[in-house]
Amino acid sequence: MQADVLVNGKQTDSISVSDRGLQYGDGVWETIAVREGKPQYLKTHLKRLILGCQALNISLPDLTVLNVEIKQLADTVKKHAVLKVIITRGLGGRGYRSNNSSFTTSTTATTRIISLHPWGDHIADYQKRGIDLQLCQTRLAYNPQLAGFKHLNRLEQVLASAELSDDKQEGLMRDFNDNIIEGTMSNVFVLSQDNNIKTPRLDDETGCGIKGIMRQIAIDWLIANNYKVSEEPLKLDDVLNAQGIFMTNSIIGLWAVKSFESKTYTLPDFVPQFNAFLDSDR
Amino acid sequence: MQADVLVNGKQTDSISVSDRGLQYGDGVWETIAVREGKPQYLKTHLKRLILGCQALNISLPDLTVLNVEIKQLADTVKKHAVLKVIITRGLGGRGYRSNNSSFTTSTTATTRIISLHPWGDHIADYQKRGIDLQLCQTRLAYNPQLAGFKHLNRLEQVLASAELSDDKQEGLMRDFNDNIIEGTMSNVFVLSQDNNIKTPRLDDETGCGIKGIMRQIAIDWLIANNYKVSEEPLKLDDVLNAQGIFMTNSIIGLWAVKSFESKTYTLPDFVPQFNAFLDSDR
Numbered sequence: 001m002q003a004d005v006l007v008n009g010k011q012t013d014s015i016s017v018s019d020r021g022l023q024y025g026d027g028v029w030e031t032i033a034v035r036e037g038k039p040q041y042l043k044t045h046l047k048r049l050i051l052g053c054q055a056l057n058i059s060l061p062d063l064t065v066l067n068v069e070i071k072q073l074a075d076t077v078k079k080h081a082v083l084k085v086i087i088t089r090g091l092g093g094r095g096y097r098s099n100n101s102s103f104t105t106s107t108t109a110t111t112r113i114i115s116l117h118p119w120g121d122h123i124a125d126y127q128k129r130g131i132d133l134q135l136c137q138t139r140l141a142y143n144p145q146l147a148g149f150k151h152l153n154r155l156e157q158v159l160a161s162a163e164l165s166d167d168k169q170e171g172l173m174r175d176f177n178d179n180i181i182e183g184t185m186s187n188v189f190v191l192s193q194d195n196n197i198k199t200p201r202l203d204d205e206t207g208c209g210i211k212g213i214m215r216q217i218a219i220d221w222l223i224a225n226n227y228k229v230s231e232e233p234l235k236l237d238d239v240l241n242a243q244g245i246f247m248t249n250s251i252i253g254l255w256a257v258k259s260f261e262s263k264t265y266t267l268p269d270f271v272p273q274f275n276a277f278l279d280s281d282r
Numbered sequence: 283m284q285a286d287v288l289v290n291g292k293q294t295d296s297i298s299v300s301d302r303g304l305q306y307g308d309g310v311w312e313t314i315a316v317r318e319g320k321p322q323y324l325k326t327h328l329k330r331l332i333l334g335c336q337a338l339n340i341s342l343p344d345l346t347v348l349n350v351e352i353k354q355l356a357d358t359v360k361k362h363a364v365l366k367v368i369i370t371r372g373l374g375g376r377g378y379r380s381n382n383s384s385f386t387t388s389t390t391a392t393t394r395i396i397s398l399h400p401w402g403d404h405i406a407d408y409q410k411r412g413i414d415l416q417l418c419q420t421r422l423a424y425n426p427q428l429a430g431f432k433h434l435n436r437l438e439q440v441l442a443s444a445e446l447s448d449d450k451q452e453g454l455m456r457d458f459n460d461n462i463i464e465g466t467m468s469n470v471f472v473l474s475q476d477n478n479i480k481t482p483r484l485d486d487e488t489g490c491g492i493k494g495i496m497r498q499i500a501i502d503w504l505i506a507n508n509y510k511v512s513e514e515p516l517k518l519d520d521v522l523n524a525q526g527i528f529m530t531n532s533i534i535g536l537w538a539v540k541s542f543e544s545k546t547y548t549l550p551d552f553v554p555q556f557n558a559f560l561d562s563d564r
Contacts, residue, residue: 005299007299013298013299013300014296014297014298014299015296015297015299015304016295016296017287017289017295017296017297017368017395017397018295019304020440021304022297022301022303022304022368022370022434023368023434023436024307024434024436024437024439024440025306025307025434025435025436025437026436026437026440031376056437056440056441057444082376084376086299086304086305088304089440094313094364094366094399095443095467096436096439096440096442096443096466096467097443097444097446113299115299117376138427139425139427141423141424141425141428142423142424142458143421143423143438143458145420145421145438145441146423146437146438146441151437152304152305152306152307152437153307153435153436153437154305154306154307154308154378154435155306155307155308155338155428155433155434155435156425156427156428157306157378158302158306158308158338158371158378159338159427159428160378161377161378161379162339162379164379176424176425184378185377185378
């Protein structure tokens, strides 16, 4: 049971079965770290949420209202928590069309779902110890229209995550052309043998993958700390032959990889510095 | 408001926001025609529902219970109605993994959502008059792992449907290799100039599209009525240059196309016979 959930501003943990978020995955979402009451990088998250609504032509939520509701839940967080925001197209009849047509009954305003979730102790543990990464067989489909933003059609990630052995913390996903794209819940970077940092280029040509907010923060921080960072197509060999591998997302910050397939890796020395930077960057 | 909804056997129109059907589109569904209390082709629909559960590794619903609940709603139907069945993986924590791991809190049993919806008068109208078909620009992504069964990740169909002008009743979708695959909510057939009937081949190589239950019923009926039917890759020109075009699904039965792009088509003469066959086939 989730005690801390607001649906359109009301404290409830249920939504209508007619919601298009359930019927078709017709919505977008963000997962935001909250530290001592403050949602981290909130503006950037809301910016991407809005880009997603625009990509799907979902009416934009009232940002003032959304901010008030997010603050209402975030204010209750003493230490760390995870805040999830979902915006769906709202209620709809039976049928894909969301406008009033012969196929549907009606559509109302968008649905806002804001929920608070516990912060796991494992997050800091893995920041220190590193993780074991597994190569997933589930591939990411090419569809530029659905790439780059966080929508609710996540079966590829669900299937890829289901592949993971219990002793693996994250899985690495490829597209159907064998390009490395991202983790099931994170972006991936490699530290190559020549000390350059590379991360998969994610654009319309790639046609899948999400540019995580933490991905950009990591790129900016690495450049500011005199690393050379490039976005380019990466293959499995680029990852296997790297000096180091690391994964980023808004909740985990940066997790370095200590093993991938049969290889082991040393944790890049900037890992604790970067995660300490996140702790202080409010 | 939907009065006729059963969620796990209880009359309610709400589900938990934690349901993985909402969070990730982690579920499968069927839309079934009900005529005078009888769900049409129920066994075939349930068979595909189970195939979908197996593809996603979702625990199979108890078929006895499911049949009782479907009957409970179908029994109230005097004439025609649409019955929708959704099975989701159930409740889950935050995180794609559905098993108990450091990433999730817990997972309970699958969620069964059975709902009854009004039958539209437009269905029979368009069976008689034919429809206007539009070519959609939204493409279907290649992913054999997610093709062939009805899952809840339907954003491609939502985006394609949103393209349709108000005076178009259905849209035709292609993959990224310009193969014709299906309608947004139906399968497509063409009657070629040499009186043969063709419908897109949908298999692992195609990697998208759903073999509708009505598609197979139409194929069987056409063959029984001495038409030559083949499943093969179709391109836009095959459709444009056809003698006739028709679309099938479990609710609409068979709708012939009277216009597509700038071309007009005559309705194949078997259309009324086939729809009359459906009316009598219980």
